[in-house]
Amino acid sequence: MAKKSKKAKGDSSKTWSIFSTVAALGAARVAATGLSTGWKAATGKQPPKNPADPDVELREAVAWAVVSGTFIGLARMLASRRAANYYLKSTGELPPPLRKD
Template identity: 75%
Template sequence: MANDSSKVWSAFSLVAALGAAAVAKKGLDTGWRAATGKQPPANPADPDVDVWEAVAWAAVSGTLVALAKMLAQRRAAGYYLKSTGQLPPGLRKDGA
């Protein structure tokens, strides 16, 4: 049963993180276009992209995507806790 629980949590957590990352990326692209009037860099490593534009994109997109994934996984863990009465595997305290 514990192994099944772990698989369910892994799938649930992955879906939540991927969904949040996709939504965050869409919002970031829209926000970048609104703020700069340009498309976000498709590849910040491209030498044709200004280095400061690449740095700004990497910092903003990395931070916001990671934050969105973390918040989605926290919500998923809360839902899992309400559904099962215990924290998901990997989030349980030792001995719990």
């Protein structure tokens, strides 16, 4: 019986890893699309493709890095929290990395 519980824990951990990764990547993609649209509306220009490019004005590069990093990070965190909540409702327990000993 002990082998089954170890396998179930391993399967549960793999399922959570895949589920949380897909949720975070999806949220980051949606956030990036929204950010590009918002940047264009606010500045009238496309967001910098590579802020490290010397042709990009330093002020613009820093602003893009701050805005995009903040919003994409928040979107990923919120998606991971929603995924954990869904996992909890589906299985009755928290995902393996979030369980307290």
